[in-house]
Amino acid sequence: MADLQHLEDLVIQVRRDILRQVHAVNSGHPGGSLGCTEFFVALYQELLDRKDDFNMDGIGEDLFFLSNGHISPVFYSVLARSGYFPVEELRTFRHIDSRLQGHPTTHEGLPGVRVASGSLGQGISVSIGAAEAKKLNNDDHLIYTLCGDGELQEGQNWEAIMYAAGNKVDNLIVTIDLNGQQIDGATQNVLPLGNVKGKFEAFGWDVLEIKEGNNLSAVLEGMKKAKAKTGNGKPVCVLLHTVMGNGVDFMMHTHAWHGKAPNDEQLEKALSQNPETLGDY
Numbered sequence: 001m002a003d004l005q006h007l008e009d010l011v012i013q014v015r016r017d018i019l020r021q022v023h024a025v026n027s028g029h030p031g032g033s034l035g036c037t038e039f040f041v042a043l044y045q046e047l048l049d050r051k052d053d054f055n056m057d058g059i060g061e062d063l064f065f066l067s068n069g070h071i072s073p074v075f076y077s078v079l080a081r082s083g084y085f086p087v088e089e090l091r092t093f094r095h096i097d098s099r100l101q102g103h104p105t106t107h108e109g110l111p112g113v114r115v116a117s118g119s120l121g122q123g124i125s126v127s128i129g130a131a132e133a134k135k136l137n138n139d140d141h142l143i144y145t146l147c148g149d150g151e152l153q154e155g156q157n158w159e160a161i162m163y164a165a166g167n168k169v170d171n172l173i174v175t176i177d178l179n180g181q182q183i184d185g186a187t188q189n190v191l192p193l194g195n196v197k198g199k200f201e202a203f204g205w206d207v208l209e210i211k212e213g214n215n216l217s218a219v220l221e222g223m224k225k226a227k228a229k230t231g232n233g234k235p236v237c238v239l240l241h242t243v244m245g246n247g248v249d250f251m252m253h254t255h256a257w258h259g260k261a262p263n264d265e266q267l268e269k270a271l272s273q274n275p276e277t278l279g280d281y
Contacts, residue, residue, distance in 0.1 A: 030261065065145040066117050066145070068177065073093065125159075165234065168233050170231055178196065178241050205236065210239070213242035
């Protein structure tokens with residue numbers, strides 16, 4: 001395992017990257033990105049068995065698919081800081097002809113991005129297909145995906161959830177970002193999700209919860225437990241309890257920063273709460 005302090009420093013630096021990306025173009029989604037920073041750092045620095053050279057076939061390595069593609073700022077930052085492309089390229093976020101579009105795309109050939117995403121509700125389906133391809137290829141590596149809780153309001157998810165259990169897709173770990181917020185407000189007010197754990201269990205999944213989804217040690221421990229549950233005839237669901245806008249006091253616990261960029265003054269305040277650790281781009 002990498003030094004925990006280094007990983008904690010990386011979490012702070014990724015937060016800075018997120019804020020700087022969306023501020024520079026006055027566009028993007030900082031709230032969910034900040035809430036999922038610990039998850040992405042844990043995933044790419046510790047959990048994924050991945051090759052040094054990216055290729056789209058993905059044979060012989062774990063694969064990750066981002067379903068809630070609007071949180072691309074955190075995805076791009078962690079990919080860059082994990083060696084997939086130069087950190088300096090983060091300056092091109094959402095620029096015309098950039099490889100770093102608002103929602104990840106594949107036609108620009110950005111290393112680390114395996115599927116275009118952001119049309120919500122499709123990630124679990126895509127991941128099931130990849131997981132079944134692994135089995136057909138006798139490849140014992142795992143498929144990981146991340147979904148937002150608001151995405152579960154899309155019906156396609158539940159067809160996929162039923163299919164995965166019915167076909168024993170047990171090389172799949174689906175993580176749900178349970179921050180309780182979506183673009184129009186709290187999920188409880190837009191369309192209540194009810195007992196998410198009970199629903200996944202009723203559909204035949206193995207479910208575990210990470211109550212402190214913004215505690216890096218807790219995320220690492222929980223995701224390793226999830227990995228240990230694979231290969232037992234059931235797909236695995238992780239309920240990751242996070243805070244939207246985590247790490248920036250005026251962005252936390254509200255949907256207001258789901259898709260809103262900070263102005264100059266707000267950026268400086270947010271960056272002051274996350275002092276530079278590993279170097280800005």
